[in-house]
Amino acid sequence: MPLQQSPAWQALTKHAEQMSARHISDLFKSDTQRFTQLSFSQDDILLDLSKQRMTEETLSLLTSLASERNLQQWTEDLFSGAPVNASENRPALHTALRAPGSSSLLLNGQDIIPEIQSNLERMQAIVERIHSGQWRGFTGHSINTVVNIGVGGSDLGPLMACKALAENQPEEAAHIQIHFVSSMDGSQLAELLNKLNPARTLFVISSKSFTTVDTLANANTAKEWLKKSSMADNETMLTARHFIGVSAASEKMTEWGISASHQLGFWEWTGGRYSMWSTIGFPIALKLGMPGFRQLLAGAHAMDQHFRTAPFGENLPVLLALCGIWNINFLKINAHAILPYDGRLSHFPAYLEQLEMESNGKSVTRDGTLTDYSTCPILWGEVGSNAQHAFYQLLHQGTESVMCDFIVAARRYHQSGNNELLHQHQLNLANCLAQSRILALGDSVLKDAESAPVYKRYRGNQPCTTLLLDELTPASLGQLIALYEHKVFVQSVIWGINPFDQWGVELGKKVATSLLSALSADPAASDFDSSTRGLLEKISSQSEPEA
Ligand code: F6P
Numbered sequence: 001m002p003l004q005q006s007p008a009w010q011a012l013t014k015h016a017e018q019m020s021a022r023h024i025s026d027l028f029k030s031d032t033q034r035f036t037q038l039s040f041s042q043d044d045i046l047l048d049l050s051k052q053r054m055t056e057e058t059l060s061l062l063t064s065l066a067s068e069r070n071l072q073q074w075t076e077d078l079f080s081g082a083p084v085n086a087s088e089n090r091p092a093l094h095t096a097l098r099a100p101g102s103s104s105l106l107l108n109g110q111d112i113i114p115e116i117q118s119n120l121e122r123m124q125a126i127v128e129r130i131h132s133g134q135w136r137g138f139t140g141h142s143i144n145t146v147v148n149i150g151v152g153g154s155d156l157g158p159l160m161a162c163k164a165l166a167e168n169q170p171e172e173a174a175h176i177q178i179h180f181v182s183s184m185d186g187s188q189l190a191e192l193l194n195k196l197n198p199a200r201t202l203f204v205i206s207s208k209s210f211t212t213v214d215t216l217a218n219a220n221t222a223k224e225w226l227k228k229s230s231m232a233d234n235e236t237m238l239t240a241r242h243f244i245g246v247s248a249a250s251e252k253m254t255e256w257g258i259s260a261s262h263q264l265g266f267w268e269w270t271g272g273r274y275s276m277w278s279t280i281g282f283p284i285a286l287k288l289g290m291p292g293f294r295q296l297l298a299g300a301h302a303m304d305q306h307f308r309t310a311p312f313g314e315n316l317p318v319l320l321a322l323c324g325i326w327n328i329n330f331l332k333i334n335a336h337a338i339l340p341y342d343g344r345l346s347h348f349p350a351y352l353e354q355l356e357m358e359s360n361g362k363s364v365t366r367d368g369t370l371t372d373y374s375t376c377p378i379l380w381g382e383v384g385s386n387a388q389h390a391f392y393q394l395l396h397q398g399t400e401s402v403m404c405d406f407i408v409a410a411r412r413y414h415q416s417g418n419n420e421l422l423h424q425h426q427l428n429l430a431n432c433l434a435q436s437r438i439l440a441l442g443d444s445v446l447k448d449a450e451s452a453p454v455y456k457r458y459r460g461n462q463p464c465t466t467l468l469l470d471e472l473t474p475a476s477l478g479q480l481i482a483l484y485e486h487k488v489f490v491q492s493v494i495w496g497i498n499p500f501d502q503w504g505v506e507l508g509k510k511v512a513t514s515l516l517s518a519l520s521a522d523p524a525a526s527d528f529d530s531s532t533r534g535l536l537e538k539i540s541s542q543s544e545p546e547a
Helices: 007-019 024-030 034-038 056-068 071-080 113-131 156-164 187-193 213-230 235-242 250-256 279-309 316-330 348-360 392-397 419-445 474-495 503-519 530-543
Strands: 039-042 045-048 145-149 177-181 201-206 243-247 263-265 335-340 378-381 403-409 464-469
Touching: 007 056, 007 316, 024 419, 034 039, 034 056, 039 316, 045 316, 045 474, 056 071, 056 316, 056 474, 071 279, 071 474, 113 263, 113 279, 145 187, 145 213, 145 279, 156 177, 156 279, 156 348, 156 474, 177 187, 177 279, 187 213, 201 213, 201 235, 201 279, 213 235, 235 243, 243 250, 243 279, 250 263, 263 279, 279 316, 279 474, 316 474, 335 348, 348 378, 348 474, 392 419, 403 419, 419 464, 464 474, 503 530
Parallel strands: 145 177, 145 201, 201 243, 243 263, 335 378, 335 403, 403 464
Antiparallel strands: 039 045, 045 464
């Protein structure tokens, strides 16, 4: 049955007619127990949906929609390794990557858990070798700098987690500097190479496919730099001591020159943006040590178990997803701001941009028809307290409806003994609570708002979710990321789309290849559109050597 004709969808459409006219501040006035009814906890995370423009009835209609869309069966298919990524005929088994070593999961008749565990052990051996100073560069000095070269899923997850959990770095890892390089234009790498000591630098080439031109271009630049700056002409030795490869394509790593013992593998059934739990997480393991990395995995696994077993009405990923469906498809809100009130989560919005928009930025359903409803909204974000001084003006007084996720840790600096920092944490919490309060309730939070001139008024009614972590730890970050991963999956099930492919990124790669050759040819002779030809002509005139 087409989604929009399903009984639950119809009931929600009717319900939305009435709810669209309601103001969140009125919902609070008419029900003093809203927080108790619309907030949900699991392990280290509290999910507060009470500042959403919804009621318990809304949630109950939404959970019926989830049942109608067979969410339970889809969830089982996801966890059990069914080929849920149909366009690539693959399972999506990121949940297996964080399953305990004692569990088992048969894929094509073979238990994949022992292989996952032995990969982790290989990774652990390399991490420990680097931490203990036994990994040595071409001069015999130990490695003290690691540069992860990757992009998209081979960059954003490790980068985000390394920043988020830097305070959890154990002593044995403290002497290792970790850098991330992703940009195709070489600007990050060029800046770094000016500062690094080649003898003590190890590059990690992270690429699921090992064909991504951005990554290979950076990797080649790094290799050439190493050759030149070391003045060693034994390329095999240099590559062996200064490069590790992380990929699902072992033969391509070998072709590039990385020997089998310096390769960390993973599997085609790990989607790029779901891969930080695999050996792509190597920089995280290096930063936190293997025990810390395993805590991250355990946190994600705890959320997996909750998602797989909890009833929809108590299930955090399901509720977060359904709340999004309500806002997008029934209240017609297509902008979503991610607002962590925590500088450590500064890369979390970028991580979610890929996770959500590359997964659900689709308009063709699993059965090949065009959707006649909206799917993934436009998502962006920033550390909340900084965004207050940048784009909050639009959230408060602009013309667009925006749903907002506030993410904050209740406890921080409690063991530091530093009163100034403790005060800063209180300040931060106060701002987080104040902003979601005004965005949702508007200036009804003031006594005399109505007497203010119209340009000083705040209309509110922007739906806000708060995710309150007890504190930010490897385990709670694991829970938080898995929560969003499953939210994305639930929404894909409702919309009937495949969240695990990304065909929309392919054409750009092909067209760029043809443009690369055009850059060194005569632009006038090309059959590109006039804009592209004109730009090529201008570029070519700029690159002519000066007389
Ligand atoms: O082009 C998009 C994409 O394929 C992402 O899905 C992926 O995370 C990224 O490129 C990097 O891919 P790879 O890990 O294969 O280099």
